[in-house]
Amino acid sequence: MSGLEISGFSRKISGKTILDNINLIVPSGQTCVLLGPSGSGKSTLLRCINHLDRIDSGIIRLNGEIIGYRQTGDKLYELSGGEIARQRTRIGMVFQQYNLFPHLSVLENIIIAPLKILKKKRGDVIDQALVLLKTVGLESHAHALPSSLSGGQQQRVAIVRALIMQPEVMLFDEPTAALDPELVQSMARLLKQLSEQAMTMVIVTHELSFARALQGNVAFMENGRIIEHGPSHDLFTHPQHVRTADFLRQS
């Protein structure tokens, strides 16, 4: 099937279970919001999806292809560094701290991966980058250094840097963590635009208003487990699980 499929996914760190039998399906073109308290394993789950963190069991498929491993018989053999790197070009990730490269200008941050990894033509990539920068209102900052931008602007550069790779899925870790309320709404609008362009997305947040604004499906996580999963409207109005209800009430 097309989209992102996660099944039976577990991860332990020094004996402590961080992710516990995660099952999640994000059909192609849809948005999944991962909601949950701090320490519930949301960031770890995102990092496992593109194999930045290893898993102990389970399997992830992106548009049918297993991520990070090759199946031979009943065994999964980890792919080589180069093969995993290739797969990661198909998965866009935006980090909570943005992690822009401070030694490169905004434009260079955006074009470095398509130039060096996808070996695209410099002129084409720059044109594409400027178009994308314009859609997030930053075309005049193309030659600035990341350190001269505000947090919200850096965030949008990080999104453009991931989008220019034309990924099959986008992963966002707490995209609103450092934004003031006004910017939260504009970030929600930007992500909804992406969703209207049929981008498959997994968005981690613990901000309810933001999650509501995004629509799509919501998965509620606690202690490394997905304890409730459903359409945004249902989950917010009729939470099935008592912990979900508590979380919705407190926030």
Next chain:
Amino acid sequence: MSHNLVIVPKTKIAERLATIVVAACVAALLYSIFKNPRFEWQIVFANFTAPALLKGLLVTLELTFFAVFFGFPLGTVLAAMRQADSRLLQSVSWFYVWVFRSVPMLVQLFFWFNIAALYPRLALTLPGLGELYSFPTNHVLTGFSAAVLALVLHDAAYTSEIIRTGLRSVPTGQRDAARALGFTNSGVMYNIVFPQAFRVILPAAGNQIISTLKATSVVSVIALQDVLYSAQEIYERTYDVIPLLIVASLWYLVVTSLLSMGQYWVEGRLSRKDQPL
């Protein structure tokens, strides 16, 4: 009428006093240097470009070059071993740095110079084929190669620490972001980590090269004819000890200044690259 009041900065009495004292000291020092005939400046100038000294200078420069040329790659390997997952690689690297940073350069030099006492012959032996080739250790480890070996091994220990500090100055988030974009490990290093680590590594590496240059002077104790030993050879004949030590010092000053200028130039170019395109 506040707008035509005159502003008088406060007097920095301590700084003024210090300036007067230091000026007096400098004047006294200069006076003694140029009036004391025993400095024998004419001998200094006469020997500054003496052929033996220039040959010695060349040896000093060669030693520095070889120490840096082999020491930096070896240091890089040691730094990489320290970052490896294998406990053995980590421990060997740690042990190496511990030993070679702890034992003074002079002791290491004597050690390598006398290694023949420990291993009288060096042999190239392949399993199944037996000894292919062997030669007396003293033929390979002459004064010069013993000195190069000591300097390289010593330099590598310091260099590995410099490189390790540089690599650690790049936050892990940078590596994560680069990997998430699809860079391979070497791509992450080449495009993202090294350019950032370089800013930390470069000034320290510059200092390291300068201290290697000065460290080469210890080779005079094994009668290797570097610039210091050449000066000593001359003053043992002529008894012009001080003038010839001044000559040697002036040459160290000249080379160090040239190295510093090179360092500033490279750093300047790097910081220009900091500016947006």
